[in-house]
Amino acid sequence: MSDSTCSRRDFVATTAGALAATTLVPSLGAQPPVTRPMGAVKVTAVKTYKLRQALYVEVQSDAGVSGWGECAPNNKDVVQVFVQTGLVQHVVGRSVWDSEPIWHDCFYANSDLGPSGPLLNAIAGIDIALWDLKGKLAGVPTWQLLGGRYRERQRVYGSFAVDGGRRMTADQAARKAASFVERGYTAVKLRMQIRERNLNPHPDPTIPYVKAVRAAIGPTVELLVDINNGYTAARAIERGRWLQDEMGVRYYEEPTSMQQLHELAQVSEALDLFIVAGENEHSRWQHRDLIDIAKVDVLNPDVSKAGGITEVKRIAALGQATSKRIMLHNTRPGILTHASLAVIASISNAAEYLEYSDPDDYQSLTALSAETLPVVNGELVIPSRPGLGIELDPAAVARAVVA
Ligand SMILES: [Mg+2]
Known part of the structure; x- marks a missing residue:
């Protein structure tokens, strides 16, 4: 949530019980509050963070909330490029709730490169982030x-x-x-x-x-x-x-x-x-x-x-x-x-x-x-x-x- 208007904790507190709600109203910040049906929240950006011991992925949404994922740490440079050039275009603009069709499109757009390795590592970071994001939006743990x-x-x-x-x-x-x-x-x-x-x-x-x-x-x-x-x-x-x-x-x-x-x-x-x-x-x-x-x-x-x-x-x-x-x-x-x-x-x-x-x-x-x-x-x-x-x-x- 690098450029969002509210902290995740504020957002979750504000949207507690959001499963029953029809709109999302993040807390006040520098930008006007966002009000939209929870089901209409879309992905706005996918960021990657190459760290010394991991490769993290942040999926940002137009609700001002981010989900965080992680790719396997083997050859982080390759996987980071894969996320940024092979997958992002199949994620940005999509509904955050469409994690399974997003997975499908990311996979079959690239499966000629092999059904394993960097492709699945890269998809993993986005998929984990989407599941984190969905749970935050719903106000429930992902396992729920x-x-x-x-x-x-x-x-x-x-x-x-x-x-x-x-x-x-x-x-x-x-x-x-x-x-x-x-x-x-x-x-x-x-x-x-x-x-x-x-x-x-x-x-x-x-x-x-x-x-x-x-x-x-x-x-x-x-x-x-x-x-x-x-x-x-x-x-x-x-x-x-x-x-x-x-x-x-x-x-x-x-x-x-x-x-x-x-x-x-x-x-x-x-x-x-x-x-x-x-x-x-x-x-x-x-x-x-x-x-x-x-x-x-x-x-x-x-x-x-x-x-x-x-x-x-x-x-x-x-x-x-x-x-x-x-x-x-x-x-x-x-x-x-x-x-x-x-x-x-x-x-x-x-x-x-x-x-x-x-x-x-x-x-x-x-x-x-x-x-x-x-x-x-x-x-x-x-x-x-x-x-x-x-x-x-x-x-x-x-x-x-x-x-
Ligand atoms: Mg082993």
Whole structure:
């Protein structure tokens, strides 16, 4: 709401109960008050903010209210250009309530470029912002517009990465895991980040790192392990048995290449572990293939990668129809966590955990909002303020833009 005439809080207070109202009357400001049917509110601009640790999107409306979204942070320059040159023309001037046709038009205008990657990342930022905006206009939390709330809180796992052993030593990983437990987390995830370009490494860092982390957190804290595409099927099966039998692991994420769904199927069929995948599959069709071909147990879409709230709700419905749980991939506190919680609140098949990265590692983002959701007894409370429920400071966002 960089050039609006009233704060979001003023606006929401002024329009409390607006679902029953027929007009919107934002509070007084430098410009005349706007009065129009709530259903006639249109998008006036789409702004992008490249930050050090995120790419934010602001969808402005002619009601003087903005919605905020977030694109996945991989190659922010490419995705920012995609939003500004490939999508904006399909959004500005449209009704803010038409988020699904807007999604459709953004996708099919660009789908020749591939049904995944930058396109879905870019759409995600706009889609999340529209859902935030709609909730603010209606004066209700976004999850209310998504169908209501199945739960009031969500258990999280503290997630951290070791970059195949290059980012931190096994001792440092153990201390990081222990620090989550000291702060009340009941589960942690060790992301090995071995990657396909380093397939089946010798020696395998997973063994010393998992041993160190398990020793640090004790036997009762949940330990999830993410290989990040680093094994062939045979190695994945061998290591999976060790993780289950010796290390008490239940969740085993992306053990094989994201390009090799038949290999992942071999792993799924061989092991009793919960096989998790989906952070690299960005559309409903790719998640269909994870279900049909790879036979995963848990779908792991990321709201900021997989086309936003609209597409992840579709993926959740696919999962609901096939008895798959949805454990959202979530690498950022702030907008993305709030958007993830809105989805989780509104789906019947949310998994027992949401991923949550240490907010202390993302202080450039947590500094932009009034508060960071606290983890209490290992859980986040699902916000009930209008929209996504995040109180961003637009001026602080603008100041945080990087070249
Ligand atoms: Mg992962």
